[in-house]
Amino acid sequence: MDIPHSNHYLALSGGVGGAKLVLGLSGVLAPDQMTVVANTGDDFEHLGLNICPDIDTVLYTLADWNNKELGWGQAEESWNFLAALKRLGGEDWFSLGDRDMATHILRTQLLGAGASLSEVIEQLSEKMNIAHRIVPMTDERVRTQVHCRDQRTLSFQHYFVRDRCQPEVTGFEFSGIDKALPSAGFSAALASPLSAVIICPSNPFVSVAPILEIPGVVAQLQAARVPVVVISNIVGGEAIKGPAAKMMSELGMPQTALGVAQHYVEQYGGLVKGFVLDTADSALEKEVNALGLATIVTKSVMLTLHDKTELAKQTLAFVSTLEA
Numbered sequence: 001m002d003i004p005h006s007n008h009y010l011a012l013s014g015g016v017g018g019a020k021l022v023l024g025l026s027g028v029l030a031p032d033q034m035t036v037v038a039n040t041g042d043d044f045e046h047l048g049l050n051i052c053p054d055i056d057t058v059l060y061t062l063a064d065w066n067n068k069e070l071g072w073g074q075a076e077e078s079w080n081f082l083a084a085l086k087r088l089g090g091e092d093w094f095s096l097g098d099r100d101m102a103t104h105i106l107r108t109q110l111l112g113a114g115a116s117l118s119e120v121i122e123q124l125s126e127k128m129n130i131a132h133r134i135v136p137m138t139d140e141r142v143r144t145q146v147h148c149r150d151q152r153t154l155s156f157q158h159y160f161v162r163d164r165c166q167p168e169v170t171g172f173e174f175s176g177i178d179k180a181l182p183s184a185g186f187s188a189a190l191a192s193p194l195s196a197v198i199i200c201p202s203n204p205f206v207s208v209a210p211i212l213e214i215p216g217v218v219a220q221l222q223a224a225r226v227p228v229v230v231i232s233n234i235v236g237g238e239a240i241k242g243p244a245a246k247m248m249s250e251l252g253m254p255q256t257a258l259g260v261a262q263h264y265v266e267q268y269g270g271l272v273k274g275f276v277l278d279t280a281d282s283a284l285e286k287e288v289n290a291l292g293l294a295t296i297v298t299k300s301v302m303l304t305l306h307d308k309t310e311l312a313k314q315t316l317a318f319v320s321t322l323e324a
């Protein structure tokens with residue numbers, strides 16, 4: 001697949017599914033052809049540490065350090081710290097592995113010394129021999145809050161890990177987002193000629209929305225007439241991983257790839273031009289087209305590295321046909 005060297009792509013990523021496609025794209029695009037923008041709405045302060053799950057999932061995945069069983073944290077992990085913390089009565093609901101702890105401690109130390117999150121990621125990427133550019137959506141503090149039917153508002157990790165996604169959701173809020181600016185790397189990519197924005201198969205509500213809803217981002221993409229494509233995170237009525245389908249049901253939306261397409265059209269107007277459906281959802285293609293979206297139908301469930309690079313190639317070929 002020959003991609004003009006001057007092409008540059010923005011990949012928006014959150015969670016495990018996003019990182020998988022980012023890995024596929026990194027196998028097809030040269031480092032200077034892609035900027036990966038990671039969601040930071042999942043971030044939180046825990047045990048005095050700055051934890052950045054979606055950044056770490058992308059870092060570990062591109063470094064091939066990731067724990068393939070869990071989807072998060074590091075491979076070959078041990079849990080001695082966590083067991084010792086539990087023995088002393090510390091909070092052990094959020095599992096921090098011994099190797100993973102090094103990332104959190106170093107990041108907390110660097111941030112405490114005045115480094116930006118972008119600078120921390122650059123330093124970690126360099127140590128992990130990651131050539132492709134990963135930037136946070138913002139260097140400011142943005143935190144996803146989950147509004148629940150029982151009137152509680154939960155921080156994301158309390159909802160997702162401590163309460164195991166059990167509470168019924170009624171909506172989301174991204175505290176701090178109205179004052180947040182795109183990170184320098186994100187801004188630079190938005191200001192440069194972009195071939196496309198690839199919204200990786202992540203949860204639209206809590207992984208993609210925080211990135212797109214940073215003030216000015218959607219407007220800048222629309223003004224620059226950049227083709228934007230979404231790879232559906234719902235396949236055959238299910239989320240590959242995580243609570244997206246459950247959230248859709250609780251929000252009164254159809255838990256289908258069509259429901260995802262409708263959400264993007266309703267939420268972001270004409271921003272999204274293309275939608276990638278899995279072969280399991282080929283019957284929905286005409287209805288997605290009726291929303292004004294171009295489509296391809298392909299294998300989008302990524303189990304092997306080959307699956308990831310194939311989906312990356314299909315997506316890149318697809319976006320080259322899209323008119324912004």
Ligand code: FO1
Nearest residue numbers: 015042052053056072073093094095160161
């Ligand atoms: N997810 C869990 O379901 N349980 C955990 O104990 C857990 C620990 C954890 C530690 C570090 C890290 O980077 C991620 C971790 N995650 C855990 C995943 C995390 O909740 C992410 O926010 C999700 O991957 C969704 O993006």
